[in-house]
Amino acid sequence: MTATIELMRQHRSIRKFASKAIAPEQLSAIMAAAQSASSSSFLQASSVIRITDQALRQQVMALCGNQAYVGSAAEFWVFCADFHRHLQWVPEARTGFAEQLLIGAIDTALMGQNAITAAESLGLGGVFIGAVRNQPHELSRLLGLPQGVIPLFGLCLGYPAQDPEPKPRLPADMMFMENGYQPHHDEARMAEYDAQVRHYYQTRSGGNKDTTWTGQIADTLAREARPFMLNFLHEQGFCLK
Incomplete structure (x- = not known):
């Protein structure tokens, strides 16, 4: 087994971080790795917003369910699907197709996975934050996201202050x-x-969480997830046809 495969197999989410900044050269390396991910038809339909203003970070954290690690991680990035850039350079481009949502989501997810793998190779840790979709209208206004751009997930990055075991995967x-x-x-x-x-x-959890995988799935899929999302996608110019 290679060191790369072993690194990927040891992936786990980190939610407690040391109060230590990430060096600029490391950030540049992580960004370069993220940008090197595969891109459907070379559309490069993604943008990443790095939140460096602490007051803004606190506002974003509030919109993400007040998850403390959104505020305490050395870095917090918001990954977005982005077709606004394409319309800026090619105004006659045809957008709004459901397929383009898939392209933007897949391209952006690949960037995120490259980013976390690169970070872990440098001794860092992180956790993805789906809660950026909890209040997408408010977050979009806060970050100035124009039509054609939607926030998909956040990523906390920093030096781990915990050492959890990887979660057991399905057979x-x-x-x-x-x-x-x-x-x-x-x-x-x-x-x-x-x-x-x-x-x-x-x-x-020290005995505080007692559930199975099927129990967790039953609980998660028993309730409608973010029922406002389709309207938000339409407002931002996605899935119109």
Whole structure:
């Protein structure tokens, strides 16, 4: 196994950070790695906003459910799908298609994954923040996002002040299939995986969190997630056709 593969397999979310700045040359290296990610049709349909103003960071943190690590991490970046840039340079470009939302989301997610992997290779840690979509209208106004730009996720980066274990993943053959979709209904194997996840949560939380993977999924998917999102996408010029 290579050092790169081992680094990626040891990925875990860091939510407690040391009060130490990231060196400018390291930030430049992480940005370069992020920008080197694959891009569909070379559209480069992403923008990243680095929040360096502390007052602004506090406002963003409030919109993200007051998650403390959004304010305490050395860096907080907001990753956006961006077709506004394309219309600036090519006003006759046709935008608003649902496919373009997928392109922007995929391109931006690939950039984010490159960024976190590069950061971890430098001894840093981080956590992605989906809560930037909690109040997208307010966040867009705060950051001055024009039509054609939507915030997808945030990324906290910094020096870890904790050392959590990686979360146990699903058995590989439940996710990697050959020659077609293979439904899995092995209750015994799922029960074993549920037990692994329960043990992980109990250990990590000091016994305060007692749930399984299927229990967490049942809870998460029992409620509608951000029902305002479709209207927001339409207002920003996405998924119009």
